[in-house]
Structure formats: C-alpha cells, structure tokens
Amino acid sequence: MSTIRLEPCVSIDFDSSTLDEIVTKAKDWALMHGVCMRSRQNFSPDSINFAPFVLVPSAFPKKEFEKAIELQTLVNEMIHRIANNYEFLKSTLAITNTVDPFTAQLFKIYTTVQEEGVSQEECCCGLFRCDYMLDRDAVRQVEINTIASSFAGICTRVTRLHRFVMQELSHGDKLQQIPENNALEALCGGMLKAWEIYNQPQAVILFIIEEITYNICDQRFHEFEIRKQNPNVRVIRRNLTQLGRGGASLDAEKKLIVDGHEVAVIYFRCGYAPDQYMSADGCEWDARLMMERSKAIKCPSISYHLAGTKKVQQVLADPGNLERIFDDPDKVARLRDVFTGLYSLDLDEEGDRAAEMAIQNPDKYVLKPQREGGGNNVYGEEVGEVLKQLKGNPERASYILMDVIKPPLLQNWMVRPSTQPMRVDTLSELGIFGVIIGTAKEILHNSVGGHMLRTKIHTANEGGVAAGLGALDSPFLVDL
Template sequence: MSVPQPLLKKRKMSEGIKYLPLVIPLPLPEDQLKEVVEKSKDWALMHGAAMRSKTQFSEDSLQFAPFVLIPSAFPRREFMKSIEIQLILNELMHKVAHDREFLTSSLKETIKVDEFTRNLFQIYETVHDEGVTQRASLGLLRSDYMVHSSSTDKIKQIELNTIASSFGGIATHITLFNRYILQELGHSDKLKNLPDNNALEGLCSGMIEAWKLYDDPQAVILFIIEDVTFNICDQRFHEFKIREMNPQARVIRRTLTDMAERASLGKNKELIIDGCIVAMIYFRAGYEPGHYHSQKEWDARLLMERSRAIKSPSIQYHLAGTKKVQQTLARPGALEQFLCEPSKVERIKEVFTGLYSLDFDELGDQAVQLAIDNPERFVLKPQREGGGNNVYGLEVRDAVKKMKNSQERTAWILMERIHPPLSRGYIVRPGVSNVPELVDMVSELGIFGVVIGDSETITYNKQVGHMLRTKVSTANEGGVAAGLGALDSPYLID
C-alpha cells in the first residue's frame, strides 16, 4: 500500500518517528466531516456503543463512548500472529494458575508490601488448605499488545488480563460501526480489510459452557459489579446475549457488599444469594482495592471462593494475572515449566518485552540502576488493574529513587517501554465539536480468549475476538473507561 503524500511529509518532520499508512485520504472536507460525525454519534448511541457519564451521572441516560471515526491501520501479519498465539497463552495461564509453587515463589516478596495482593493470596491459601470445592475454572482473558517500531514492527505484549477483561461487548459493535462509516464515506471496497469480530458471542459462549458444567438448569450466572456502573452497555450486552443464546440461563447482578450482607453457603457448599443458587460468577469488580470497602467484602470474596460456583476468575486465575507473575514468566526457563513444545515457547517469547524485577537481589539492584540511568526507556508498573496506575518518563527515576531502599519497590516491576508507530485520525468525544481535529494516535490491540478446565485437563480453549483502543500519541494511559482512550477497529494492512 502506498503512503499518501501528506503522511510522507509528516514523517520527514518527525525525525524518525514511524507512521502507519492512512486508511483513506485525510483530512476530510469540513462539511463532509461534520455530517459524518453527526451520523456517527447517533449510530453509536442507537447501537449501545455508550457509557454513563462520570461528570453528570444518571441511571436514566447514556453518552456515547469515545471512538475513532475511521479505523486505524494495523499490520495484518502481526494481527494474525496475535490471533494464533492466544490458544497458547490460554494454555499457559491455565497451567500457571494451577501451579501453587510457582505462584507462591513469584509473589512472596510482593505480598510483604502490597496489602491488596496479600489479601488475595491469603484467600488463595485458605481455600487450598481447606481443599478446593470447585476444581473447574473459567478464564475470560484478554492479551494486550502494541506494535513496537523497529525494522520488523512486531507486536509486544503489554499485559494479560485475567479479571474483568472488558469491552468485548462494545468492541463487537465498533467493528460494525467502522464498516458503516467507511461505506458512508464511499470506501466500501475497503471493508474486506476489517476482520470479523465475534468477541461478545465468544465470551458469552464460555460463560454458558461453565453454567452448563455446573449442571443445574435453575442456577443463575452472577455478575459481580461495582457500586456504580459507568460501563453499563458493555456489561448488559453480555447479559442480554447470554439470555438470547440460551433462554434458560438467567443473569443476576450484585455488588461485593450485597454478597457480604445476603450471600451464604448451602449444605453442599452451593452459593446462595437472594434465594438463587449460583452456577458461575463473572467478576466485573473486585480487581482493585477501592471495591473492598471493609473486611466484610473480603469475607464475601472468600465465601465465593469456598463455594461450588465456577468462578471467572477463580482466585488462582486472579493471581496469575498479576504484573509480578507476568514478569516472572519472562525469566529464562520459566515458560519451559509450562509449555512442553519448544515451538510454543518461542512464539510466546517473541511477543514478550523486557520485564525486570525490583526485588532486593542482584538483578533487582541492576534494574533499579537501569531505571535511574535511563528512565525514559521504561514504564514502572504496580500490582493494579483498571488503568491510570503506571509511571512514565522522568517520573520513573523519581519514583525508583524514592523507594530504592524501601521494601515497597518489590510491589512494582519495570517494563521496557514500547514505541508504537503513529497513525492519523479523528477521535470523537462527548461534548466536543462535530469538527474534531486530525491528531497523531497510537493503538493497543486486545485479543480475547476463553479457557475452561481443572488442574489436570483443559476442556475448552478458544480465541474469540478482539478490540482496539486508541489514544492521542501524547497520552501515557489509554483506558476507555478511564476517559483517556477511544474505541477503534483494526484495518489490516500488508
């Protein structure tokens, strides 16, 4: 594909910064841009690509989620690679989650200083010492990548999410949205380069399979939700799709506090809430400290782990998704403990980026010095989910210096910073003009996977869809729910 002339000019001005090709000629004429943005906002609202406002919250109203008007270019070869290796990642994370010795050794330093991870680990040890009631686990995973600008432009993994892997519902609709916009702009010939996205159906199929495995048609699927849900459409899409796919399967929604106040275990350790037996639990909350207002919410989490309900994630899956475990897996020889085939190991190693421990040992001290000497080479990442927690640029040096001699540093990892190629496009946000500016952007690809099994066997292993989050190139964090990123679709280029 040839690079449009405006792009070539920009590239020369950028002194080595790489740009991906434009999908269509830009900028659009102002009149055309204004008209298509007006249509796009209405399309998003009418198809549920929306969220509740954080500034003017109301349960009775929605605003569209930020989106990229025209899909962003993404290398076809790397997209296909991310699809193909998801089954290996599913297998890897399932085996990691069921290796008590590995989890314990990986997290032994972190739990000394990170109270949240320590509380999770105490639940993990309690249920294992008592004897695990429900041996089956459901993993609804999302592996996130960025393309790293180099001579080969290969994807590198940012992280792998094992809890509340969101936006599968809305992402499915965003693919349809970007198809519509390309048609409106007269580019129907380009639709073939937008890959199909069945993330919603795939994730819901996994939940239904787990519900069936429980073998009680009267039991319900329980969504654990935040006290206030902003990302309501993405959650409800899952609920409504489950009912559509299997009319017998009923979904209920409860908070951790609801569970603390009204849930109990039956005589056979079945989980009961408001008169309903729970077959499977899907955690859309519980991944950050703020979701646990007091000890009673932690007691509720333990109660659920003790139950016969199939969890997504089970406590071991939750721990397997921590940043510290991710860093430990990047150590020499770690992958070989879980993947027997050398070809699988090499394929996973190819997408790993540099990850460094900050433990109090020789390697940890070396990583601390690396961060102080070259802070802009790295991202400092804590044991937190949900976006907005990482440290970038010169602030890395300040943060590492501050905790250099403190045990606190063992709760963080250091990751080589990925420098993705830029694209050009329009980001449309609520409350902003219908004539958005053409901006430089970077994108992060998420691949969804579903895995079901116990400590001995995997019975269900699928890659089920994708999402693309895009942000302006000057923004460090990119979470859509946090208000910094925008929903997008990959346009595959050769």
Template sequence: MADCLGIGFLADKKRLNEVLDQARTFALAKGICMQSKQQDGTMLTQHFPFTLFPSVVPRTCFQEAVDCMLDFNTLIHKVAHDHDFLENSFKNVLEADEFTQGLWKIYTQVREEGYAQPLSLGLFRNDFMMDVQDPDHVQIKQVEINTIAAGAGSIASLLVHLHRLTLDTTGKRYDKSEVPDNDAPLGTAWGLLKAWDLYGRKQAVILFVVRETESNIFDQRHLEFTVLSLNSEVRVLRRTYWDIYNGASLTEDKRLLIDGDEVAVVYLRAGYAPHDFPTLKEWDARLKLERSLAIKCPSIQYHLAGLKKIQQELTLPGSVEQFIQDPAAVRRIRATFVKQYSLDLGPEGDKGMEFGKADPDLYVLKPQREGGGHNLYGNDIREFLETHQNSKERDAYILMERIFPKAHKNYLVSPGRPFALSDVTSELGIFGVYIGSATEEKMNMQCGHMLRTKLLGTDEGGLCSGHACLDSPFLVNDEL
C-alpha cells in the same frame, strides 16, 4: 489513519461533520455507550469514546496476536495451578502490597480447605502493541494479559459496524475482511454457558458481580443479552459485593445461594482494584464466592496469575518452558515479550533500579493493578526509584521495557476533547476463553478482538479511565 486509507473528502469540513453526526447517532442507537453518575445523583448516558474511522493494522501482526492466544490461555492456566511458582513469585510482593496480600489470603485459605470447585473459567484479554523499534520489521509485543473483568469486547464488536458505516459514507472501497467481524461477545457468552452446563444444575443462575455505579454497564449488558439469546432458560443476576455479603450463603455442600437462587457461575466484573474492597465485608464476600461450588471467572488463582509480577517472572529464562513443552508454542509466546525486571530488594532488583533511574523514558513502572491509571513514566519513575531505593515498597512494582508503536492519524470522538485529525497510537487486544481443572482441559478458544487508540504522547491507555478511544483494525498487507 484517514490519509493512509485514502479518504479524500476530509478537507471538506461540512461533509466531515455530517459523518461525525451520523457516527455519534449510530453509537447511541446501537448502545456503544457508557454512563456516569452526576453530582446530583442522576446517571448520564453518552456514547463511548471512539475513533471516527478504523486504524491501520498490519495483517501479519493481527494474525500473530490471534495465533498465540491459545498458547497464552494454556500458559496462564498452568501457572495458576502451580503453587510453588505463585508462592516464589509473590514472596516479596506480599510484604509490600496490601491488595495482593488480600488476594493471597483468600487463595491460601481455599487451597488449605480444598477447592470446592476444581474447574475455573477464564475470559482473558491479551493486549499488544505493534513495536517499530526495528525499522525493518513491525512486531507485536505484549503489554499485559488481563484475567479479571477483561471488558470492551461487546462494545468493540458493535464498533465494527460503525466503522463500516463511516467508510461507506466516505465512498471508501474495502473488503469486509479488511475490517473483520468481531465475535468477542459470542465467544465469551459460549464460555459462560459452557461453564453453566458443566455445573450441571439447570435451575442455577449466572451471577455477574458488579459495582453499584458501573460506567461500562452497556458492555456488560450486551454480553448478558447475548447469553440469554443463546439460551433463554438461563437467568443472569447482577449483584455487588455488598449484596453478596448481605444476601448470599453457602449450604453444607458449598452450593452458593444468593437471595434463594443457586449460583452456577460467578463472573467478576468488579474486584480488581483496592477501592472495590473498602471494608472487610467486601473481602468476606469475595471469600464466600471463592469457597463455593460455583465456577468462578476468574478463580482466585487465575486472578493472581494475571498480576504484573507473574508477567515479569515469565520473561525469565526457563519460566515459560516450565509450563509449555511445545517448542513452537514457546517461540510464539516468547516472541511477544519485552525485557522486564524485578525491583525486589537485593542484587537482582538493584539492577532493575539502576536501569530505571538511568533511562526512565525507556521503561514503564507497573504496580500489581488493573484498570488503568496506575503506571509511572519518565521522570516519575526516577523520582519513585530514588525515593524508595532502600524501601520494601519497591518490591510491589516491576520495571518493563517500553514499547514504541508507530504513530498514525485518526479522529478521536470523545466528550470534552477537541475534534481534529490527530497523531495517535493503538493497542490491540485479543480475547480468549479457557475452562479447565488442574488435570483436564474443557475449553480453549480465541474469540474476537478490540483495538483502543490514544493521542500520541499519552502514556496510559485505559478506556474506562478516559485515556483512550475504542477503535477497530483495518487490516493491510504491508507494514505500518
């Protein structure tokens, strides 16, 4: 990156360390931070891992990712409201994956009871890499779409200003459109407030469902403060699933009360991993939320629509076309797909098994999980597939063709990591907001972006799991 941007002073170690010190201080002063719980129980606050400079991204790739976000918002919404598609997609996963079983049990119960709240709020993030397997054409390819706790948008919006500072400090001339403004927290805040307004009870609150110890609390709080800055009459509460189990109740007309306050919108920043549900009480709390009149973000059907099995099923011929009739939108969506394979027991799954065993370095093995650190790569894929050749456990996974982004250079500023100019790769996330019922759309918008960058050769890319650093795009007109 730094060499591509023509920053000439980088060989001057003293000057470089001055920029590094300034950037670290800026990050702490502006809340580009995370926290961790120490062994003695105290909380340590430190800056979020970040890149010292923005990373080069082709402008055409960035725009293509932005342009297809409304299409993906609509696609996920329609998938979430197609029971037959969900049921057919998960029929084998449900026999092998306990966590998905828990989600499905909630989904079927509220569906059979009848949804108390027809509206759902989606705060989505669509993640892409810029694939360079075709040397003549860089193109975006979808990694995944996140429908629950799609974080880092607020922190990413602050990082733009840090990167403009480091560029200014080096004397790099640039246009602000090359390091574009990022309105992710503003857009997501408007989505929460729109849902709150649609609920129609001015005294009702917005409930953030969080973990007791939350490393990404500054990102969450920044969004909360953005909501309050837009409408000071709204109250935002933070509660854990345990708090909800003990302090929440439903009225006869399914209004959700938490410690006496009526809840208009439930925003889940926890609940995407099995360890969020250590006992049946946390599952009971999740069910209580879903049975209520509050507008959920995400609703249980949105959560299911974001699982990896759905992503794999949508790559099959005719799947996208089942939900999207506009041919141009279908082309935009399908242009981002890479090949994905079922691993379900049977002839089709056996094909995927053979592909993965023959060339494991060309694929990623994915379970139905979010949050980073769950995927398998390389020889671990072959070992897993050979071990589970005749096991139902393989039904819980999908095999995805690997994306190969071109490496560039940047400095990664991360606690415990040597500071040096490194070969890195990046992943671009685009945020979107959708509100609607099965029959009506209330809001569909794209709102900001994030870039995360990791060392070349690092497989996982999660921010909070410590595998990647937060970054900003430096848009260029030529390809990488």
C-alpha cells in the same frame, strides 16, 4: 516517542461540511447501537453518552494481527497451567506478598481454599484479554488481563460502526480489511458452557459489579447475549458489599445461594482493585472468600486472578521460567517471541541494577504496580523520581519495570462527547480475547474470543477508555 508512521486507511482530509456530516452520523449510529457509557462527570443512571471513538479504523499489520490471534489459545493454556501450579505461584509472589497488601490478601484467600482442599475436578472459567502494542512492525505483549476483561460487548459494535462509516465515505470495497469480531458471542458462549457443566437448570449466572457502573452498555450486552443464546438462563447482578452483608450464603453442600437462587457461574466485573474492598468491616473480602469456597464456577477463580499479576508476567520473561510451565520448546519460543523487556525491582542486586538503569534513562521504561483497571502506571521522568524515593524501601518490590514499547504513529479524527473532533497523532493497543474452561486435570474448552482496539492521543501515557483516556477503534488490516 516513536517517529515511525502508518498511513490512514483512507484519506482523512475532509472539508468542514463533510467532516460535520460524517461525525454527526457516526455519533448517532453509536448512540442508537449502544457504543455508549455513563458519564463520570455528569453521572445519571438514566442517561448515557456515546463512548469516545476514532472516526475511521486504524491500519494494523495483517501478519501481526493474525500472529496474536493464533497465539491466544497458547496464552490461555499458559495462564491455566500457572493457575494450577501452587508452588510456582507461591514462589513467584512470595516477595510481592510481603510488600503489597492487596496481592497478599488475594493470596491469603487462595491459600485458604488450597488448604481446605480444592477438588481436582473443580472447574474454572477464564475470560482473558491479552494486550499488545506494535514495536515498530512486530507485536509485543503489554499485559494479560485475567479478571474483568472489558469491552467485548461494545467492541463488536464498534466494528459495525466503522463498517458503516467506511460505506458512508464510499469505501465499501475495503470492508473485507476490517476483520469480523465475535468477542461478545464468544465470551458469553464461554459462560454458558460453564453453566452447562455446572448442570443445574434452575441455577443463575451472577455478575459481580461495581457500586456505580459507568461501563453499563458493555456489561448489559453480556447479560442480553446470554439470554439470547439460552433463553432459559437468568443473570443476576450484585456488588461485593451486598454479598458480604448477608446477600449470599453457602449451604451444607457449598452451593452459593443469593436471594434464594443457586449460583452456577460467578462473572467478576469488579474485585480487581483495592478501592473495591473498602468497607471497615471487611465484608467485601468475606464475600470473595465465600464465593471462592463455593461450588459455583468462578470466572475467574482466585488462581486465574493471581496468574495475571504483573509479577508473574515479569518472572515468566526471565530465562528458564517459561520452561517450568511448558516442556515444549516450540510453545516456549512462540510465547517468548512477543515478550518485551521486563525487570524485577526486588531489593537485591538484580533489582538495584534495574532501578539504576531506569533512573539513568527513565524515558525508556514504564513502572508498573500490581494493579488492574488503568491509570496506575508511572512514565517518563517520574519513573526515575519514584525509584529514587523507593531506594532501600521494600515497597519497591511491589512494582515491576518494563521497556517502553514504541508503536508507529497514525493520524485519525478522535470523537468525544461535548467536544469538537480532533485530528491527532494516535497510538493503538490491540486486545485479543480468549476463553478457557478446565480443571486441574484437564482443559475442557480453549478458544480465541474476538478482539478489540483502543487508541489514544500519542502524548497520553494511559489508554483506558473506561478511565477516560482512550478511544474505541477497529483494526484495518494491511500488508506491510
């Protein structure tokens, strides 16, 4: 792992009394301002814990933060162009669809609606998050999340939490180095723009949620912000099983009707993982197809969802493929500048070379399946073991291989519920949110939508906060 270090934004050498006082205040601030989640260990619909966080914001190079911000509208445009390029998606995912049943089922829905005739005027809304890690002193793209891109609600409050902590530590003069964060306002504003485009004042916004929602505050903040920005818009929440078992229908004009409400916008916070489609009767897949067929503006559409798959990310890194999306060399160069090494594992000579490369040096690579939601990747010695087991197995093509990114280490205090604060070496991952609305013919809206920072103990492979593997953070911008 990386041995390069960044210095903490302020001294974290606290005596026990000072540490106890500031941690207690920070926990209470988090609880009272919604930096919270439901417990997976002791679940109750009537209680929440504060979400794991680090005590002070983490130093992050200002130049690289600004680069990621400036790049986001181009990332949005790239996903939009891919999503509206049927031949590109078809050829890119052809082998993946033969070995990964989940991606194949998504693609089947995509193909069905394409063959039924998707209107060129049909509008889609994308609320994306592009994730980066520092590789020494430059950002490298980890992945692009095109469905259920979470934490826009909570991360705006984490920014305020860290401003409070810095003031309590007598460092109020440094607040200008913690950038403003409008992620929640931007993403909800995007949904409301889509609602306005649908142009039916009585129509609702439908949130597709899990059967049990642990990340409840983040989701509810979106709902409350929508009502705040436009008091006339109602949000309803349903899960896929409810919709697939009679909770929704299409009328003759393909309007989506849920309990008598016409739906203008569908916001997916669920539907990105196989275990969310587990009913024996396949009702969740029926619901997904029904929604995709409807006139409601999908956020994301099935094409945006597929454009965010790992296989698409890997293929884009191959020479010549970005040029199939953009004919502007400057745009291609700017995007390539943040790519890291990505390799196909198809059952061919190229895939065999990549697999052997990783078997010989497993610590240099990450093995990634076509999955979202955290906790799915393979690291370290296990990379070689899995690839040996998959030799000659078509299933190998359901993975891609990525170079390990080696970010600098940074010491911080990690604060978790029901445990003592830990002073640990950490690694951080920066997420930049983006909003895009458009049709196959034109882009109607394209903007940056704020940011988030997730930080993990340096020995942990995954960093998902919702999966219990990381902590919420804020960037503290520094000149390196």
